[in-house]
Amino acid sequence: MCGIVGYIGTKLATPILLDGMSKLEYRGYDSAGIAVYNEGHITVEKCVGRLDALREKVKGHMPEGTMGIGHTRWATHGRPSDRNSHPHTDDSGDFVVVHNGIIENYMKLKEELIAKGHKFVSETDTEVVAHLMADLYNGDFEATVKEVLKIIEGSYSLVFMSAKDPDKLICTKKDNPLVIGLGEGENFIASDIPAIIDHTRRTYIMSDGEIATVTKDSVWVQDIKGTPISKKVFEVNWNAEAAQKGGFEHFMLKEIYEQPKAMRDTMTGRIHGEEPIKFDELNWTPEEFAGISKIFIVACGTAYHAGLVGKYYLEKFARIPVEVDIASEFRYRDPLVDENSLLIVVSQSGETSDTLAALREAKRLGARTLAVTNVVGSSMAREADQVVYTYAGPEIAVASTKAYTTQLLVMFMLGVYVGTLRGTLDPKLAKELTLAAQDIPEQIHQTLENVDQIKVFATQYGSCEDAFFLGRSLDYAVALEGALKLKEISYIHAEAYAAGELKHGTLALIVEGVPVIVLATQSDVYAKTISNLKEVKARDAVVIAIAQEGDEEIGKEADHVIYIPKTNKFLAPLLAVLPLQLLSYYAALTRGCDVDKPRNLAKSVTVE
């Protein structure tokens, strides 16, 4: 996600902003910018690329002034470019804003503002906020911010600066982090603690709905109605490295716990109440889709596993045959792809060499192409005919966690969307699924709280040589991901099997004490999964079952049960994978592995 830094004090703001932004570089970004107030005027400098490019740009004419805001951008709306970089201003340049998050209703607001004569220069959602400030300004900076907050929808942390009221910065947040650093004769604002830790360890952690007016000598916090809020000082006692990880021991763990937010961000603008799921970026019509006779999903690793789940959704809801391919196989197998095919590539990075090559091959063969990716402006996003973004935010750990669950969510939403479009999905079920999906962020949160039990299993079984994962239907796809995660970071040999396939060979490997993780969240194949569970129990394996809350039967059969909150069976993969992520993480920890950078692996595989 983007990074925010703000400064107000007596020192030159530019070096402090640039330094703070450099502390956020580890999160990944594609462009950077600053805005500094000096003598009645705000200077904005921004450019695409690394911070060094921005430093080069301001070399020799560094904006002077003791108040400013800075931003490192991870693109969401509009590709990485100079113009899309933050800060954004209104036409006059008097109102400047930096933003993390997504303004959900920006299109409508933009149209209204354009009709009133505002000139937009970027493709971002953020720019509407600066124009709204100018549009609504009534001589009172704080009151105008409050008016803007009543209008915008979505998620945000925002910092406002105005040449019309130059002794203060105003900041607020909803569903995105924001902290205020308290200094002596100076104060700081940041999206993350690392950006300010060199200057102060005394902070206010902002909560949703709080609005802070920050001057060099004071911080005044209130809610939108003007009710004062008294904040407790939070003393940061992490070192710089721990601060980058938000206090978590590893990026992987931090990213696992970021999943509720990643889910909300990925749903933003697409799911709302009982309304049909929409993808503004696709806007497919039933006629357009009528020509598609087959869908290919192509990806690697974890993204391939998300594709397997996607096949299930698209076939079940949209009744179109779907083939899922490992990209390195697809590109060399002379695939039967033509202009009636839709090829979906799934990739966190959007740069994986084999997946990119598969996309190019499918285009050459005349297929329509769609990229599901997390990185705006990545090669796949640029080269596919259409793109749907997962809004997981930057994923730094090599092991994919939040990227995977957001991919599952996008595949789920696509399935419901296309099924509705084609009239193959019962509208009642579509509504049920849409509503159930909106509970998932909170259910993820609940599932992740149940970590103590998993830590115990990781200690008990962390020294094993082999582990097996079993499941049927959607549970099988999740089992594959669970096994990959365990192998990847703990180096335990792990295999996943479709539970019914076990007795066709692999059952020979099941001996006393071998841990077998059985996923049993799918009601339609539940009884059969239990039979398979009994088969491994009969060979004295240790069975850890993953089941939905309320399933008492499984407790009689398995050695241990990890319960996930009750949900529609189609959404169960989004919850069932969480204990597997945590189990892998804690098993790796027990074995002393380098969790974030497992041996021999890279985050983005850009070679064949």
Ligand code: M6R
């Ligand atoms: O960036 P991509 O999603 O295209 O990457 C694909 C795989 O390399 C990736 O999912 C890999 O399997 C992960 N390390 C698994 O955790």
